[in-house]
Amino acid sequence: MYQKTSEKIVVRNEGKKLELRVLGDKIINVFVSNKEEKRKDTIAIERKEYDIPEFSISDELESILIETNSLKVKINKNDLSVSFLDKNGNIINEDYNGGAKFNETDVRCYKKLREDHFYGFGEKAGYLDKKGERLEMWNTDEFMTHNQTTKLLYESYTFFIGMNDYHTYGIFLDNSFRSFFDMGQESQEYYFFGAYGGQMNYYFIYGEDIKEVVENYTYLTGRISLPPLWVLGNQQSRYSYTPQERVLEVAKTFREKDIPCDVIYLDIDYMEGYRVFTWNKETFKNHKEMLKQLKEKGFKVVTIVDPGVKRDYDYHVYREGIEKGYFVKDKYGITYVGKVWPGEACFPDFLQEEVRYWWGEKHREFINDGIDGIWNDMNEPAVFETPTKTMPEDNIHILDGEKVLHKEAHNVYANYMAMATRDGFLRIRPNERPFVLTRAAFSGIQRYAAMWTGDNRSLYEHLLMMMPMIMNIGLSGQPFAGADVGGFEGDCHEELFIRWIEAAVFTPFLRVHSAIGTKDQEPWSFGKRAEDISRKYIKMRYELLPYLYDLFYIASQKGYPIMRPLVFEYQKDENTHKIYDEFMFGEGLLVAPVYFPSKERREVYLPEGIWYDYWTGKGFKGKNYYLVDAPIEVIPLFVKEGGILLKQQPQSFIGEKKLEELTVEIYKGKEGHYLHYEDDGKSFDYTKGVYNLFDISFCYKEGRMDIKFDKIHFGYDKGVKKYKFIFKNFDDIKEIKINGEKVEKESCEIEL
Numbered sequence: 001m002y003q004k005t006s007e008k009i010v011v012r013n014e015g016k017k018l019e020l021r022v023l024g025d026k027i028i029n030v031f032v033s034n035k036e037e038k039r040k041d042t043i044a045i046e047r048k049e050y051d052i053p054e055f056s057i058s059d060e061l062e063s064i065l066i067e068t069n070s071l072k073v074k075i076n077k078n079d080l081s082v083s084f085l086d087k088n089g090n091i092i093n094e095d096y097n098g099g100a101k102f103n104e105t106d107v108r109c110y111k112k113l114r115e116d117h118f119y120g121f122g123e124k125a126g127y128l129d130k131k132g133e134r135l136e137m138w139n140t141d142e143f144m145t146h147n148q149t150t151k152l153l154y155e156s157y158t159f160f161i162g163m164n165d166y167h168t169y170g171i172f173l174d175n176s177f178r179s180f181f182d183m184g185q186e187s188q189e190y191y192f193f194g195a196y197g198g199q200m201n202y203y204f205i206y207g208e209d210i211k212e213v214v215e216n217y218t219y220l221t222g223r224i225s226l227p228p229l230w231v232l233g234n235q236q237s238r239y240s241y242t243p244q245e246r247v248l249e250v251a252k253t254f255r256e257k258d259i260p261c262d263v264i265y266l267d268i269d270y271m272e273g274y275r276v277f278t279w280n281k282e283t284f285k286n287h288k289e290m291l292k293q294l295k296e297k298g299f300k301v302v303t304i305v306d307p308g309v310k311r312d313y314d315y316h317v318y319r320e321g322i323e324k325g326y327f328v329k330d331k332y333g334i335t336y337v338g339k340v341w342p343g344e345a346c347f348p349d350f351l352q353e354e355v356r357y358w359w360g361e362k363h364r365e366f367i368n369d370g371i372d373g374i375w376n377d378m379n380e381p382a383v384f385e386t387p388t389k390t391m392p393e394d395n396i397h398i399l400d401g402e403k404v405l406h407k408e409a410h411n412v413y414a415n416y417m418a419m420a421t422r423d424g425f426l427r428i429r430p431n432e433r434p435f436v437l438t439r440a441a442f443s444g445i446q447r448y449a450a451m452w453t454g455d456n457r458s459l460y461e462h463l464l465m466m467m468p469m470i471m472n473i474g475l476s477g478q479p480f481a482g483a484d485v486g487g488f489e490g491d492c493h494e495e496l497f498i499r500w501i502e503a504a505v506f507t508p509f510l511r512v513h514s515a516i517g518t519k520d521q522e523p524w525s526f527g528k529r530a531e532d533i534s535r536k537y538i539k540m541r542y543e544l545l546p547y548l549y550d551l552f553y554i555a556s557q558k559g560y561p562i563m564r565p566l567v568f569e570y571q572k573d574e575n576t577h578k579i580y581d582e583f584m585f586g587e588g589l590l591v592a593p594v595y596f597p598s599k600e601r602r603e604v605y606l607p608e609g610i611w612y613d614y615w616t617g618k619g620f621k622g623k624n625y626y627l628v629d630a631p632i633e634v635i636p637l638f639v640k641e642g643g644i645l646l647k648q649q650p651q652s653f654i655g656e657k658k659l660e661e662l663t664v665e666i667y668k669g670k671e672g673h674y675l676h677y678e679d680d681g682k683s684f685d686y687t688k689g690v691y692n693l694f695d696i697s698f699c700y701k702e703g704r705m706d707i708k709f710d711k712i713h714f715g716y717d718k719g720v721k722k723y724k725f726i727f728k729n730f731d732d733i734k735e736i737k738i739n740g741e742k743v744e745k746e747s748c749e750i751e752l
């Protein structure tokens with residue numbers, strides 16, 4: 001009835017074929033087809049080899065039962081439907097009405113609807129929980145104001161997490177065609193997902209909780225590698241800072257006003273006639289000198305690079321692309337020309353390795369001149385004046401020597417472009433961590449680039465929208481995300497800017513960006529109050545840098561988001577399941593932004609336990625809602641009992657001064673635990689063991705504080721040598737010991 005090879009179990013019935021692969025105790029790949037074809041994975045799947053666990057197969061009367069240590073999978077022999085059960089035989093997820101269906105226009109899979117909540121799906125407008133919604137995935141440059149009903153945005157993450165009181169699992173549909181997910185809108189009995197082409201190839205990922213699902217999902221699709229430290233700093237952008245004197249003036253003002261900033265962005269106007277890899281000689285007369293001066297002030301520079309290559313035979317990039325046949329072709333095999341922002345352009349076919357190499361090399365001169373990072377925009381790819389806002393679906397790409405139509409390549413185009421850019425950096429500066437920022441993406445993008453959420457507006461609604469959006473992006477494997485702070489289009493105003501910066505310093509990627517013709521959006525453009533409050537919060541971001549870097553370390557190890565929905569940390573507390581306007585900045589800090597005008601208070605939900613107001617130290621009993629004060633200069637922040645925050649002295653830019661000491665802030669509680677990672681923040685030497693990993697924990701009982709500072713790994717000897725402990729909200733400490741030795745409260749520190 002079934003065939004088993006070393007790697008898969010194959011079952012056939014009435015023209016349908018199901019292939020099942022056990023890839024882990026909790027990871028199953030299901031591939032259903034109505035023809036004899038080979039399974040195709042997209043670029044999203046990074047893993048090539050698996051530690052296949054022990055599992056058993058029994059051929060029963062009606063079904064085939066596969067059992068791992070954690071899961072049972074039942075394949076119905078009659079209709080090839082699949083059920084996933086836990087070890088006790090409780091259903092976690094099961095196909096509905098035969099599961100996979102194939103018709104003229106699409107492939108789809110029906111599932112019985114037993115979930116209370118759905119999360120993930122990456123960059124989508126609307127609430128955190130997507131139950132009852134219908135979503136589509138087709139990377140789109142959507143310039144109209146995004147609102148709750150905006151269906152298509154720039155990125156496509158075909159991954160979701162299903163959850164009820166009993167089980168949590170994830171499903172990754174590995175299909176790059178335009179796809180759809182009806183999570184209970186059509187029916188309350190079933191949900192379904194599928195795509196307008198390609199295969200029904202999905203990965204079922206079981207987990208104890210959301211954390212484990214995200215960990216297992218990123219085991220498949222890869223995790224972010226450690227970014228250079230400077231990209232965690234404050235970044236300033238505008239469409240466009242031009243001419244070069246204006247760039248230098250902005251940089252100088254940051255330093256004069258003592259507002260930390262690490263990066264300045266150059267938008268499209270730095271180029272000659274919007275031709276990528278050129279400089280406008282009129283406005284950037286001596287870009288090398290400008291870059292040198294910025295370096296001296298501690299600034300890094302990121303330039304925009306769009307995929308569209310302007311059509312002009314006198315332009316070397318276009319000429320080479322044409323001569324080598326590197327551009328995407330139309331259905332007749334002729335180089336495709338599209339109307340882009342602005343002008344007409346051809347699009348490199350990044351699916352081809354040779355084209356990626358060529359493109360990567362185009363960055364060499366830029367990087368050698370002192371450009372530190374690359375910002376890939378318009379890479380959906382966006383084409384103007386077409387109904388689909390992109391190139392025709394029957395345009396031709398080449399992948400591994402095979403023709404691939406654009407309808408299949410579209411959603412993954414940006415990942416291949418980001419890969420080309422990242423690989424270029426790695427060839428040019430092999431021991432420096434690259435930085436690529438992207439607007440478009442498909443699942444798995446975390447391996448190549450950070451992302452920002454495109455053209456938002458200067459509206460309170462968009463300040464709110466960034467929260468569930470970045471949280472769901474994080475749950476979809478991409479921890480490094482942010483929104484244009486202050487809003488891109490429209491004039492921002494003082495109060496909105498203040499509220500936005502207060503919230504944004506706790507988002508993983510912090511960049512102010514604004515459109516041409518809008519009011520200036522530097523922190524000082526809104527008057528003294530905004531300037532002072534921005535300084536306070538940006539400094540706080542720099543103070544918390546070791547804490548933030550530790551979150552990136554965890555993301556690189558486990559795939560955990562940095563900006564986490566409360567449900568990620570407190571899944572058992574059902575009050576957290578739908579919260580979209582508060583978030584956890586790592587495990588330690590609960591952030592509740594104010595996103596309404598003229599409001600000086602907001603409601604905050606605190607999960608179980610005791611929480612301390614970060615500003616006043618006041619304690620609050622959790623599992624309760626509170627109305628808390630939030631005057632304009634205050635964003636409500638809470639630390640959980642036993643929480644630990646790691647801080648450093650703020651600097652004007654990262655690496656300005658050598659760090660002499662770090663502060664470990666211990667919040668009142670019986671115990672607490674914290675993992676601290678440290679390396680040079682620049683190179684890949686950490687992959688050779690040049691890093692430190694410390695386990696910091698404490699136990700507090702009857703006035704006695706016992707701190708343990710364990711070196712798990714000590715391979716970086718240029719690290720910080722002194723750690724100073726500060727106790728928050730404790731009023732009765734009688735004795736302190738560090739690693740068993742008594743110390744005084746005033747000089748409570750450890751020297752390494």
Ligand SMILES: OC[C@H]1O[C@H](O[C@H]2[C@H](O)[C@@H](O)[C@@H](O[C@H]3[C@H](O)[C@@H](O)[C@@H](O)O[C@@H]3CO)O[C@@H]2CO)[C@H](O)[C@@H](O)[C@@H]1O
Nearest residue numbers: 141143238239267268304341377382439454455515516
């Ligand atoms: O590099 C400049 C910016 O490019 C991006 O934003 C542009 C967006 O992608 C385009 O769609 C475009 O919007 C136009 C819109 O599509 C059209 O219907 C019409 O209403 O005019 C609009 C332009 O005024 O322009 C955007 C730039 O304004 C990118 O997302 C930004 O971050 C870049 O700064």
